[in-house]
Amino acid sequence: MTSFLILALVAGLAPAVDQCVQCTDAALCQAHLSAQSAAAKALKPKLRGGAPADRVEALQGLARLSGEHSSVPSAEIAEMVASALGDESLPVRAEAAKLLAIDLHPEVAVRSLVKALDEVRGEIGKLGFGGGGGRFGPPTDEDEKDPKVAERRKLREETMSFARAVVDGLGKLPDDRCVESLADLLRQLTRRTGGELIEPVAQGLLNLESRPAIEALVQKIKAAGTGGGDAGGRWGPDTTGKTLHDLLTKAVAARGLSETPAWSTKDPPDWDKWFARNQKQFPAKLGKYDLAKMRKLRA
Ligand SMILES: [Zn+2]
Numbered sequence: 125m126t127s128f129l130i131l132a133l134v135a136g137l138a139p140a141v142d143q144c145v146q147c148t149d150a151a152l153c154q155a156h157l158s159a160q161s162a163a164a165k166a167l168k169p170k171l172r173g174g175a176p177a178d179r180v181e182a183l184q185g186l187a188r189l190s191g192e193h194s195s196v197p198s199a200e201i202a203e204m205v206a207s208a209l210g211d212e213s214l215p216v217r218a219e220a221a222k223l224l225a226i227d228l229h230p231e232v233a234v235r236s237l238v239k240a241l242d243e244v245r246g247e248i249g250k251l252g253f254g255g256g257g258g259r260f261g262p263p264t265d266e267d268e269k270d271p272k273v274a275e276r277r278k279l280r281e282e283t284m285s286f287a288r289a290v291v292d293g294l295g296k297l298p299d300d301r302c303v304e305s306l307a308d309l310l311r312q313l314t315r316r317t318g319g320e321l322i323e324p325v326a327q328g329l330l331n332l333e334s335r336p337a338i339e340a341l342v343q344k345i346k347a348a349g350t351g352g353g354d355a356g357g358r359w360g361p362d363t364t365g366k367t368l369h370d371l372l373t374k375a376v377a378a379r380g381l382s383e384t385p386a387w388s389t390k391d392p393p394d395w396d397k398w399f400a401r402n403q404k405q406f407p408a409k410l411g412k413y414d415l416a417k418m419r420k421l422r423a
Contacts, residue, residue, distance in 0.1 A: 141193045149195045149419070156193075163189055164201050171204065176213040183208055183216070187223040194227060195419055202232035209240045214282035218289040225293030230413045237293050238305045244287045245309055248318040251280050288324055295328025298421070299413035303332050307340035311347075315364060326368050330375045335406040341372050342395040350389050369393055381405060 139145075146153035152160065167189075170182040183205055190201040205228060208220035221240060224233040291309070294302040310325045326344075329337040348365035366387060372395070373384050381402055385393035411417070 147193060147196075152193055152196055160189055160192070160198060161200060164198070164204060168204070171208065176211075176216050179208065179211065179213070179216045180219045183219050183223055187226070187228060190229070191227050195422070197227060197229040197415075197418075199229045199232055202229035202236075206232055206236035209236055214279075214286045218282075218286040221286065221289035221293050225296045230297065230299075230415060230418045233293070234297050234299045234301055234413050237290055237297070238301050241287070241290045241294060241305050241309060244283065244290060245312065247283055248287060248321070249312070251283060251318070284318070284320060287318070287321055291321060291324045291328055295324075295331045297413045298332060298410045298417070300334065300336075300410050302413075303329065303334050303337045303340075303410065306332070307336060310340050310344050315362060319364070322364055323367060323371070326371050330371060332410065333406055334410045335403050335408045338372075338403070338406050339399060341368055342399045345369050345372065345395055346392055349392050365392060369395075376402075379405065 141147050141152065141156050144153060144156060147156055151157075164186055167182045167185050170178050171186075174182075186201050186205055190198045202224065205220050205223055209217050209224075211217050211220065217240075221237060224237055291306065294306055306325050306328050310322070310329065313319065313322050313325065315322070326341055329340055345365050345368045348362065348368065351362040351365055369387050376384055383398065383401070385395055385398055387393055
């Protein structure tokens with residue numbers, strides 16, 4: 125009977141998951157589970173072989189399968205998508221990161237994206253800005269004509285897009301491990317090493333809104349200073365401190381908290397004092413983002 129139902133499901137003859145009387149909010153019935161698993165396995169060859177565009181399509185197909193019953197995301201499928209975080213093509217990896225953070229199994233998503241950020245952090249440090257001779261600094265007119273520079277720049281752009289997808293994903297998953305991972309990256313980033321990630325990382329931390337998330341921002345604003353000491357050269361003034369200060373001011377105002385320090389070009393704003401007074405407004409811990417928490421947040 126069960127095998128007949130699986131065949132019927134694959135052929136589209138049996139009831140859909142949301143109309144099945146045996147599937148519940150916490151689990152799929154055996155027949156639907158087997159059908160889902162079989163359909164996922166059928167996508168495996170496409171995920172391994174084929175062009176990058178085919179692999180992206182296979183990943184999207186997997187996410188659709190897992191999402192058929194949104195309160196019971198499949199850990200098996202999430203693991204298949206997570207394995208594409210190591211794909212040789214960076215755009216394929218970026219798609220996997222994006223899909224993991226939307227609707228896939230929360231525990232697999234947190235674990236795999238934290239690991240991916242840890243790995244890509246090392247690569248970001250080595251990238252430079254794609255200038256000639258591997259030196260740091262924006263490319264010159266000479267560099268523009270060099271095919272090696274173009275290649276390096278493409279690698280840089282793709283690595284950054286992937287890192288950005290991982291960062292955006294972590295900012296959507298309310299779990300202390302995601303806060304820790306983003307806070308570590310924020311400490312490491314300077315505008316010379318992945319400066320374009322500073323704002324997305326800060327935004328992710330603001331979305332997560334735990335006490336350590338806010339504290340990481342406060343510390344980075346302090347470390348970045350006013351930018352006045354580094355005003356020369358082709359880099360121009362460093363606006364990191366001001367950018368983070370503005371983001372934090374806006375987020376804090378949206379929560380109805382007041383008495384934020386003002387920006388000054390002379391001294392960094394005193395967010396330490398503000399944080400000491402207001403830290404209790406933010407949860408000390410988020411806990412783990414697991415299935416129970418995911419269902420609660422969606423309800
Ligand atoms: Zn069912």
